[in-house]
Amino acid sequence: MFARVGLGSRGYLDWAYGVHRVPDGGRRVADAVGAVGGDRCGPAGSAPARDGARRDEEGEPVTGKLWAVSDIHVGHRGNRPVTEDLYPESPDDWLIVAGDVAEKSDDIRWALSLLRSRFAKVIWVPGNHELWTTAKDPVQMHGAARYDYLVTMCRELDVLTPEDPYPVWHGEGGPVTLVPMFLLYDYSFLPEGTATKAEGLALARERNVVATDEFLLAPDPYVTRDVWCRVRLDETRKRLDALDPSLPTVLINHFPLVREPTRMLFYPEFSLWCGTTETADWHLRYRALCAVYGHLHIPRTTYYDGVRFEEVSLGYPREWQRRGLPDRLLRQILPVPEYPPGSLNKWGGHFRVTPEMEAEVEKMRAARTAQSMRAGREGKLR
Numbered sequence: 001m002f003a004r005v006g007l008g009s010r011g012y013l014d015w016a017y018g019v020h021r022v023p024d025g026g027r028r029v030a031d032a033v034g035a036v037g038g039d040r041c042g043p044a045g046s047a048p049a050r051d052g053a054r055r056d057e058e059g060e061p062v063t064g065k066l067w068a069v070s071d072i073h074v075g076h077r078g079n080r081p082v083t084e085d086l087y088p089e090s091p092d093d094w095l096i097v098a099g100d101v102a103e104k105s106d107d108i109r110w111a112l113s114l115l116r117s118r119f120a121k122v123i124w125v126p127g128n129h130e131l132w133t134t135a136k137d138p139v140q141m142h143g144a145a146r147y148d149y150l151v152t153m154c155r156e157l158d159v160l161t162p163e164d165p166y167p168v169w170h171g172e173g174g175p176v177t178l179v180p181m182f183l184l185y186d187y188s189f190l191p192e193g194t195a196t197k198a199e200g201l202a203l204a205r206e207r208n209v210v211a212t213d214e215f216l217l218a219p220d221p222y223v224t225r226d227v228w229c230r231v232r233l234d235e236t237r238k239r240l241d242a243l244d245p246s247l248p249t250v251l252i253n254h255f256p257l258v259r260e261p262t263r264m265l266f267y268p269e270f271s272l273w274c275g276t277t278e279t280a281d282w283h284l285r286y287r288a289l290c291a292v293y294g295h296l297h298i299p300r301t302t303y304y305d306g307v308r309f310e311e312v313s314l315g316y317p318r319e320w321q322r323r324g325l326p327d328r329l330l331r332q333i334l335p336v337p338e339y340p341p342g343s344l345n346k347w348g349g350h351f352r353v354t355p356e357m358e359a360e361v362e363k364m365r366a367a368r369t370a371q372s373m374r375a376g377r378e379g380k381l382r
Helices: 079-084 105-116 143-157 197-206 225-241 260-264 268-273 317-323 355-381
Strands: 066-069 094-097 121-124 176-180 249-252 288-293 300-304 307-311 331-334
Touching: 079 105, 094 105, 105 121, 105 143, 121 176, 197 268, 260 268, 260 300, 288 331
Parallel strands: 066 094, 094 121, 176 249, 249 288, 288 307
Antiparallel strands: 066 331, 300 307
């Protein structure tokens, strides 16, 4: 037998522990960080209004900001009040919800309905948890049929999905094409020392690190999840290749598009369930101004090839209660935010790292190394 280790299990993340809570809980966005840049006008040919406001295609003033959040996991009791406390800064604000809203369909509907009632536009992409089929869910649908059901639900709620035309942000920092994607993973983020999916999975099982997806995320009608991933990649590439090449993009996916963010995981074997190497250059090929993702439960801002990557997750209560909520749970995507010196930790994280945290991480790393060495010796004896 091998253990099922879910994202966010204690010790799973390399350093997401025990930082302070901000006095107001960090849930409101009214104190959002100021923006720099964003000097683009609206659509081509538009002119500022007399009051200096930008205009959309209908000539109406454009205001508002584009925010993002993921992994709100509202099925966990402590996360529901946090979600209830998410508000826009203005009636023109848009919100990206980058997956892992919940497991049960009624919880997903509740959360997306609430957020849509507050934001001018909500854009959703599925995480792995939405695609689970659990015994307690009244909707007993699997795989692609479950995804299609969720897309239909979102359309009933007036929430955009990866199956809808890509919207264009005409607010400050625009015009920018917003690209919600559903790509899954194909086990190509291999652990060190392995060269194939089979070797990677064997090592993960040996070390008792196996995603719950293997039990609850059915790939039907596809044979495997990686086959489903390849289908999604092909379909998405075609749409991306057809985009207006003059516009930059914001690429939105639950899983990171590049491998680098997974190197912060305490259990590196879990990277198998975190993305695909097929998207390694998409942020460059498709002119990304920003790539938005979640899944890792490590809220960070990092840069790869000069492109900003925003991991925007809340995570489980046991995680954010230890490290504290970010000062601003909703992450500003556009206009491009300014991060003053000292506002991020040394890894780009949106929480303070204490000496106690680092000591705990080193202790856990040592235990992990000892476990690996013991497993290696036992393997040689066999």
